[in-house]
Amino acid sequence: MLFCPTAFHGSEVTAMSDGSSDPSGSRDLTALFDTVEFPDAFRITYLGNAIINPVYDAIKRDFGLIRPEYTVLACLSHYPELTAQDVATISRQPRNTISRAVHRTLAEGYIERAPDPEDGRQARLRITPAGRALHKKAAAYMAARQEEVLAGLDAGERRTLGALLRKAAQYAAALRE
């Protein structure tokens, strides 16, 4: 999962800036937000974790899919056909992780696999209607949580953030070190 220097998985941070009895000196556990040496990276990962971790928990709870399995569905729901290697490349996950996820989603009937007639090494993967329906529900979870976490911004700020993220992500994707 996304992890910050201090690996925020969810979102709660105890705020106790009320000057209450505090035996060990400074105890506002949110101080890291402002004192850390890389506040932008910190906040980006914090927000990312706040969005995706509860959603992945819910996807596992409600649909029985773990992260790489949903990864397969999410990729296949936006391309008519992909190989396992394609999914690994898109998602930047190891091939063996994707291989396992493909087997499980295949067994559950969420995707289907056909040998590639032009290349005996690879197989062409497609999402099934059941898989697409599941992805639709899961994507709604994610979209809803995205709104929830970013609700502190007003409409204009929200648009600005979106535009900046778009530009930054496009640049980052081209970095390809």
Add this chain to the structure above:
Amino acid sequence: MLFCPTAFHGSEVTAMSDGSSDPSGSRDLTALFDTVEFPDAFRITYLGNAIINPVYDAIKRDFGLIRPEYTVLACLSHYPELTAQDVATISRQPRNTISRAVHRTLAEGYIERAPDPEDGRQARLRITPAGRALHKKAAAYMAARQEEVLAGLDAGERRTLGALLRKAAQYAAALRE
């Protein structure tokens, strides 16, 4: 690790919008950026992963610290004294993960532990000079990578992004569901 719906760990995405020979239809593997149902969450996690994953790899390679171990150092370098539970709360990681990390960083001499005279259950943790020196180097890695990944924005955009992230993260931290 931070994981997007499609779990971007690093940052490279193959761009091939050159209309080259493409047997299986649409093959621009960056399409997800624009077609995914939650583009903001997607880009936030993408950027987060692009920053932190290479850095954690480098921290492991150069200093032999894994993520939770660096988490302990990062937390302790911003507070004079914390308990293991404090670190777990701040970092939102399981207590057993932090417990292990405390043992290892203790053994390496990066932190020190003293029993709490007022509460026999807990121990007070402090960072040592060696730990602080290590954190300083690691934090420089993170800050440098942050700049690298966000270099697609100009100074003004960068400031705006920082302000929006600050506001959004503050709100998200207060969500505490």
Add this chain to the structure above:
DNA sequence: GACATATTGTTCCAAATGGAACAACATTGG
């Protein structure tokens, strides 16, 4: 064709992860 090299998907294995239960200590209410 023959051989070296690359790629796909898989299995193996060592490490990391996190939920659950646990002992030790603390707190509360009688």
Add this chain to the structure above:
DNA sequence: CCAATGTTGTTCCATTTGGAACAATATGTC
């Protein structure tokens, strides 16, 4: 004081993770 309940840090264990090696297939070079 005593019992019930809560908290801290730890251990246990099942699951997840990802690097490495592997067989099967493909490509390139001679």
